[in-house]
Amino acid sequence: MSSMTTVTHPAGPSAATLIGERPRIGALTAESVFIGRSFRHSVRDVESMLMAVMLPVMLMLMFTWIFGNAIDPSGGYVDYVVPGIILLCAGFGASSTAVSVSRDMTTGVIDRFRTMPIRSGAVLTGHVVASLVRNLVATAVVICVGLIVGFRPSATPLEWVAVFGLVALYILAITYLFAAIGLAAGTPEAASGYGFILLFLPYISSAFVPVATMPEWLQPIAEHQPITPVIETIRALLSDAPLGDEGWWAVGWCVAIIVVAAVWGAWLFARKAGRR
């Protein structure tokens, strides 16, 4: 049996370490550390950074220059399509959250955090905040490119604030959903696959063409799915048009999705972490 040395040991320059306990961690320290970690991930992942900036530019140019005149020969399509491109890009940008969360859950990273006296769910907070910031930047890129190719919004400053507020809420909703998908998926690849379905939702909405031009059986779906009120609200705000009750529907849908995804995610997190 080895000797009982409990304090310091003079063996070499490095070994002199007091055996002790982890100090108590300050409130929100874990959250801020994990947010920093997710930011670094975002910024250093060159491919997804390029994607986050290039995708809005490409989509914006494609929809206005290639499809635009066919859909609306008067040249006003760019004003119609900007909200749709914002949501489409936010969806793509948030989808990487599913992969990041799944990677954390399947590589043993989460086990180490869960054996430390911290709120390990803060890992998810980090991913969500990073996604929010990343996609707000992408939104700004969409709007800038739009302005260059002829987008002429007539929103008041207050309406602009409302636009960014609603876009932020939408990003949060879809990010929470992708985070939950990441928790539910067995591997990062599967997470990426499941998430793909969500990315098609904007096409079946009023994002790119008016719902009235769709087949009759599709219209009720397109009309009542969550993305349509969000699109209509942003569009009305940007063109300083009357809002009706679409705004309430938009906020309601986003909040409902956040609540459902958060509850589902919390349940998955507890179950998954407890099983292994």
Next chain:
Amino acid sequence: MPLAIEAHRLRKRFGRTDVLAGLDLAVPAGTVFALLGPNGAGKTTTVNILTTLVRPDEGTVSVAGHDVLARPDEVRRRISLTGQSAAVHEVLTGTENLVMLGRLSGLPVRDARDRAAELLERFDLTDAAGRRVGTYSGGMRRRLDLALSLVVAVPVIFLDEPTTGLDTRSRQELWAVIRSLAADGATVFLTTQYLEEADRLADRIAVLDHGRIAAEGTADELKARIGGEVVELRDESGAVLAELPTDGTVHGLRAAVERIDLLPGAAAVGATVAIRRPSLDDVFLSITGRDAVSGPESTAHETSAPELQEAK
């Protein structure tokens, strides 16, 4: 001597499988303890219960003086876990990985940086400190992974198969580190499939079989349990064809030699017979009735030690 880890009658069932079937453990503080067993014996489940990750269905367990089930956060302040897959962040540098863990362990940024530099030095990673972990070799990742669990020098360190998948050199480097941890006064609880690893590192070894401790003691005590010498048959090239344990008596030895004489290969040109002291492989075989690799189907009375090593 105070106990760092104490578990009584731990049971855990996943679906219809009893992974742990009444496990008892008592690990004195400041010792290296090896839990030895084949894949699927319940080693990782045991570690997960001891490190607060999984709740047992039944039983009591305390680590570092605190009840794991009642006070998990008190336990978490005094343990560290290095799991089977390296829990490192590939897009972060070695230093960033360590500073992050330091911050999460409650160290101020400055102290976290100092500690990171100190650990990088100790694990021979100073040259790679500013490089992203994605560029590290397997051995470097494992060293960083271990360094991460030592950011705060906690009293109880858990290592789940720390050297699986490493080459011989990296493995020996890691062994040296594990010995130095014990020399610093920490309690080290490690799981391994490698008998040699348990033999080299551990003060005490427990053999886990079907969710129970089948035998426990020092390496010498375990070897003594099977008593007598082992008779082995080698072919011309020196490869072991068969090995038979004996009870150490003249009669037993003669019986073993006679059995060997009947084996195919015994009559071949250049075949030799030798007698040696038992190894931990033999102990494992005699305790569990099978070798460490093949699992329950194999009776494997003639499996040789070199084969055991190579199969992994």
